[in-house]
Amino acid sequence: MANNNEVILLDFWPSSFGMRVRIALHEKGVEFEYRDEDLRNKSELLVKMNPIHKKIPVLVHNNKPVCESSIIVQYIDEVWSDKSPLLPSDPYQRAHARFWADFIDKKTYDGTKKIWTSKGEDQVVAKKEFIEHLKVLEEQLGDKPYFGGDTFGYVDVSLIPFYSWFYILETEGNFKIEESNTKIIEWAKRCMQRESVAKTLPDQKKLYEFVQEYKKKLGVE
Amino acid sequence: MGDEVEVRVHGMWASTYSKRVELALKIKGIPYEYVEEDLMNKSQALLEYNPIHKKVPVLVHNGKPIVESLVILEYIDEVWPDHAPRLLPRDPVDRARVRFWSGFLQNQLLESVLKLVMSSGEEQEKALDELHEKMTIMEQEMGDIIPKDISSIQSKSLGLLDIQVICTLGAYKAHEQVLGVKILDPHKHSLIYAWVNAMMDLPMIKEITPPHDNVVNFIQMIFKINPSA
Numbered sequence: 547m548a549n550n551n552e553v554i555l556l557d558f559w560p561s562s563f564g565m566r567v568r569i570a571l572h573e574k575g576v577e578f579e580y581r582d583e584d585l586r587n588k589s590e591l592l593v594k595m596n597p598i599h600k601k602i603p604v605l606v607h608n609n610k611p612v613c614e615s616s617i618i619v620q621y622i623d624e625v626w627s628d629k630s631p632l633l634p635s636d637p638y639q640r641a642h643a644r645f646w647a648d649f650i651d652k653k654t655y656d657g658t659k660k661i662w663t664s665k666g667e668d669q670v671v672a673k674k675e676f677i678e679h680l681k682v683l684e685e686q687l688g689d690k691p692y693f694g695g696d697t698f699g700y701v702d703v704s705l706i707p708f709y710s711w712f713y714i715l716e717t718e719g720n721f722k723i724e725e726s727n728t729k730i731i732e733w734a735k736r737c738m739q740r741e742s743v744a745k746t747l748p749d750q751k752k753l754y755e756f757v758q759e760y761k762k763k764l765g766v767e
Numbered sequence: 768m769g770d771e772v773e774v775r776v777h778g779m780w781a782s783t784y785s786k787r788v789e790l791a792l793k794i795k796g797i798p799y800e801y802v803e804e805d806l807m808n809k810s811q812a813l814l815e816y817n818p819i820h821k822k823v824p825v826l827v828h829n830g831k832p833i834v835e836s837l838v839i840l841e842y843i844d845e846v847w848p849d850h851a852p853r854l855l856p857r858d859p860v861d862r863a864r865v866r867f868w869s870g871f872l873q874n875q876l877l878e879s880v881l882k883l884v885m886s887s888g889e890e891q892e893k894a895l896d897e898l899h900e901k902m903t904i905m906e907q908e909m910g911d912i913i914p915k916d917i918s919s920i921q922s923k924s925l926g927l928l929d930i931q932v933i934c935t936l937g938a939y940k941a942h943e944q945v946l947g948v949k950i951l952d953p954h955k956h957s958l959i960y961a962w963v964n965a966m967m968d969l970p971m972i973k974e975i976t977p978p979h980d981n982v983v984n985f986i987q988m989i990f991k992i993n994p995s996a
Contacts, residue, residue, distance in 0.1 A: 598871065598904060612863045614870060624859040637845040638831055644838045649819065682819070 553578035554606040556592045558585055560756050562655065563615035564603040565707035565746050570619045572742035573698070574626040616647055619703055632700045646686060646693060647704040653679050654708050662711075662718040662757060673719050677726045684729040691736060698740060702733075706743055709734040713750035714757050774799040777813050777825040779806055780977055781985045783934040784836040785824040790930050791843045793971055794922060795850040837869065840927055854927040865928050868909060872931040876901055880935070884946065884990050895948055902956045913958045917965040922972070929966060936963050937972075941982040 555571065555578050557564035571578050583592055583602050595611035596604045605612040605621065612621045623632040633640050657679050660672035683705070687693055693701035712723055712734075724731045737743045774792065776799050778785030792799050804813055804823050816825045816832035826833045826842070833842050844854040855862050879898040886894050906913065912928060914920055920929075936959070939951045953960040966972055 598908060607860075610860050612860070613867055617863050617866045617870070620866070621859050621863045624862065637842055638828075638833070640845065641833045641838050641842040644841065645833075645835055648835055648838065 552606075552608055554591075555580050556583055556589070556595065556604040556606065557581065557602050558583050559748055560753055561602060562707035562711065565710070566615045566703050567603045567605060567618050567622070568746040569703050569706065569742045570622045570632060572746065573630045573632065573703075573740075574622060575629060576622070576626055616651060616704065619700065623700070631697075632703060634694065634699070643694065643700045646683075646701045650683070650701070650704045654705065658708060658711050658715060661715050663761075669719060673721055676715070677723075680723070680727040680730050684727060687729060687733055692733070698737065702737060706734065706737045707747065709737070710747040710750055710753055714754045717754060773829060775802060775827040776800070777802045777804050777810070777816065777827070778823045779804050781982070781989075782823055783938075784822075786975065787836045787930050787934050788824045788826055788839050788843075789975060790925075790933065790972075791840050791854060791927075793975065794852065794854075794925050794930075795843065795847055797843070797847055797850060837873065840930070844927075852924050852926060854930070856926075864912065865926070868905075868912065869927055869931045871901075871905070872928075872935045876905075876935050880942070880950075883948070883950075884942065884986065891946070891948070895950075898950065899955060902951075902959055906956055906958050913962055914965075915958075917961050920962075920965045920969070922969050925966070932959075932963060933966050933972060937967055937976065938982050939963065941979055941986060944979075944983055945986045 553571070553576055555564075555567060557567070557580060559582055568580070581589070581591075583589060585602070588600055591606070592602065592604060593600055595606055596602075596613045599613065601613070603613075603615055603618060605618045607621075607625070612618050619632065633643055657672070657676045661669060661676060664672050690696070692698050693705070716722055738747070774797060776785070776788055776792070778789065778801060780803060789799075789801070802810070802812075804810060806823070809821060813823065813825060814821055816827060817834045820834065822834070824834075824836055824839065826839045828842075828846070833839050840854055855865055876898070879894060879901055882894040883891060883898055936951065943950050951960050951963060967976065
């Protein structure tokens with residue numbers, strides 16, 4: 547069988563980073579084989595394709611690996627450039643998009659993790675910081691439907707996976723994100739209307755159950 | 768001072784992030800005005816250009832600011848595509864590899880260098896081992912990307928990864944002097960050793976490299992290290 551366009555995604559369903567790649571592939575209409583990894587028993591292919599970090603997601607395109615979610619999304623945009631561009635064509639706008647994706651990378655994952663792994667005063671601080679973080683992003687969004695403007699793009703792809711974690715954050719943190727960050731919720735619901743996002747983001751309650759199991763294993767109450 | 772100047776860089780002499788931007792512009796032969804920032808007393812301009820992080824470097828192009836060194840480098844490559852060399856390769860797989868290793872140098876390698884500088888005794892030995900392990904991984908996995916024929920290295924053919932290597936490892940001699948450890952050993956990591964030294968010897972790089980003693984003093988001051996006897 548000829549492998550002239552074989553695309554395999556090594557991933558793990560709860561991973562927000564993996565979700566970015568799935569959304570990008572769906573936006574572009576790329577057919578791919580999804581492989582869910584058992585992170586306690588990584589496949590030979592994963593270790594071979596990402597020997598440095600041994601992490602998911604890894605995109606294997608015609609047997610060549612591409613690692614790191616932001617790098618993979620840019621790669622997908624460059625290779626399948628004929629459809630649904632994720633990055634704008636103007637260099638200044640592109641720099642702007644890359645800056646905000648980098649900002650999201652630097653703060654969101656750690657920010658959300660702090661909330662569901664901490665208690666008491668630490669959790670209060672974590673929640674406050676996260677709300678502030680979302681406020682900065684809301685300011686950036688302004689009145690636009692998406693971060694990229696009229697079209698769903700690179701920054702939206704970078705951020706939307708974290709929305710699937712909101713139920714966990716709200717339950718663990720006993721707060722409602724919508725109360726302080728209405729715009730982000732509106733934006734998230736708008737994104738969820740896209741097929742690529744709707745079929746990628748896991749059910750929020752299923753994710754919550756996964757996290758409870760995971761916490762039990764870690765010995766965190 | 769208005770924005771009649773087309774390209775301006777707000778930087779700091781000891782910041783390797785700032786150097787990346789200057790190097791990229793110099794390599795591509797793009798003239799620019801340089802503004803040295805006092806990081807203890809940041810200019811109003813800097814705070815306006817980079818309100819989120821309030822850091823250097825900032826590239827101001829026709830009055831518009833671009834921040835984050837790697838974002839700036841990709842911008843430079845895209846805005847001046849006719850100014851050779853290209854900082855990133857054309858092929859998407861190669862671009863992804865360059866971005867990956869660039870990230871590795873900027874995050875993983877730099878993290879180990881920082882650990883090394885900020886620790887002492889047994890912890891420092893561990894940090895040094897960790898750094899060396901990462902350099903071994905680089906030599907094993909970067910393979911074809913590391914230039915084998917170092918006589919072919921010239922300023923006109925430097926790219927993003929070369930810039931990253933210069934800025935992460937170029938000051939190794941100053942670090943070695945301050946810490947009294949061997950960071951870059953030609954016997955352990957011959958490829959990286961040859962690559963770094965070939966580039967640091969280029970006239971354009973020498974021109975932009977701060978004097979060795981200044982770097983030594985700066986490292987000692989910033990990490991509050993007492994000069995070794």
